Amino acid sequence: MKAAIYTKYGSPEVIQIIDVEVPSPQPNEILVKIKASSVTRADTMMRQGIPKFGRLFVGLFKPKNTALGTGFSGVVESVGDQVTKFKIGDEVFGEKLFSNGCNAEYLCIAENLVVARKPKNMSHIEAAPICDGFLTSYNFLKDIANVKPGQRVLINGASGSLGTAAVQLAKIMGAKVTGVCSIKNIDFVLSLGADEVIDYTKTNVNQLQSQYDVVYDTVGKLNYKMTKNVLTTDGVFMTPVLSCQVLWQMLWNPKKVKFAATGIKKTKELKRLFLELVDFFKQGKLQTNIDKKYSLSEIREAHQYLETGRKVGNIVVVNP
Structure with missing residues (x-):
C-alpha cells in the first residue's frame, strides 16, 4: 500500500x-x-x-x-x-x-x-x-472553558478547521459568538451561526469595547497579554497552539490562560466527546x-x- x-x-x-x-x-x-x-x-x-x-x-x-x-x-x-x-x-x-x-x-x-x-x-x-477540528474545539469549549448559555465567546481564526467547528459548537452550547477572520470570509462565518464577525485587518482584538467570557485563539496569533483587556473578571484565554509566551503566561496565571493538547487526553475522555459529536452530526446540527x-x-x-x-x-x- x-x-x-x-x-x-x-x-x-x-x-x-x-x-x-x-x-x-x-x-x-x-x-x-x-x-x-x-x-x-x-x-x-x-x-x-x-x-x-x-x-x-x-x-x-x-x-x-x-x-x-x-x-x-x-x-x-x-x-x-x-x-x-x-x-x-x-x-x-x-x-x-x-x-x-x-x-x-x-x-x-x-x-x-x-x-x-x-x-x-x-x-x-x-x-x-471531524476529529481534527471538532474534537479539539469541543474539548476546549466544553471541558476546559465549560461554556454556558448566554456567555460571550470570541473565536480567533473563525474560518479555519478549528474555528468553523468552534463557531458551530459554541452556538449549540448557547453562547453569543464573535468570530475573527479576514474580510473575504465574513459572510461564510456568519453563515455558520456567528452573531458578529470582525475583520482582523481593520480591528485589533485588544481594542474591542465588548468583554468576553472566553477568548479562543485557534491559530496561535494571540496571547493573554493581548486579550486581557477584553476578558471578563472570570474570563479565560485559551489556545491549542503552544508558544513560549503562552507557556510563560500559563505558568504565572493558570486560571486565566489555558493550553491543552487534546490528543493526549485519556482515550475514555476523548471517546466521550467524540461520540457526543457523532450524535450532533447525526442530528444535522453540525456540518x-x-x-x-x-x-x-x-x-x-x-x-x-x-x-x-x-x-x-x-x-x-x-x-x-
Whole structure:
C-alpha cells in the first residue's frame, strides 16, 4: 500500500510516498481501507518541527514518528477474532494518534479507540477531518472553558478547521459568538451561526469595547497579554497552539490562560466527546466545511497550501 511519511524536519519537500505492506489486524483491531484522511496545521507543524522546544518530545534531530495524518474515514476490510463492535463492510471514521499514520491506503485501529460508524448523512470526505477540528474545539469549549448559555465567546481564526467547528459548537452550547477572520470570509462565518464577525485587518482584538467570557485563539496569533483587556473578571484565554509566551503566561496565571493538547487526553475522555459529536452530526446540527481535496500523491501540495494561511475549513486527502 501507499503511505505518506517524513524522515526529517523541513518544507513539504521532505514528504515521501512509500510502499509498505498492508497491516494485519491484531485480535482487537479492525483493518480499514481509507477513503479519506485529514491534513491539518498540526501536521505541518510536526513536519516542520515547530515550535522547536517541542522536539524534546517528538524527536530532537529527526522525528520519532515519521507517519502523517490522524483523522480518517473508510470501510472495514477485515476484523480481528476478538472484535465485537464492527463487521466487514462497515463504514467507519475516527482518529488514530501516534501511529503509522492515516495519510495512507489502509490503517489498523483497536475497536476501543476513537472510532465509530460513520453517520449515514455524511460522506467519507466530510467525516475524515471531524476529529481534527471538532474534537479539539469541543474539548476546549466544553471541558476546559465549560461554556454556558448566554456567555460571550470570541473565536480567533473563525474560518479555519478549528474555528468553523468552534463557531458551530459554541452556538449549540448557547453562547453569543464573535468570530475573527479576514474580510473575504465574513459572510461564510456568519453563515455558520456567528452573531458578529470582525475583520482582523481593520480591528485589533485588544481594542474591542465588548468583554468576553472566553477568548479562543485557534491559530496561535494571540496571547493573554493581548486579550486581557477584553476578558471578563472570570474570563479565560485559551489556545491549542503552544508558544513560549503562552507557556510563560500559563505558568504565572493558570486560571486565566489555558493550553491543552487534546490528543493526549485519556482515550475514555476523548471517546466521550467524540461520540457526543457523532450524535450532533447525526442530528444535522453540525456540518464539515471542505476547502480543498487532494490525492495522496498530491499531499505535498496540500501542505504547501496549508502554509499559505488561506485555508477555509478543512483539507482532505481522498483515495480512490
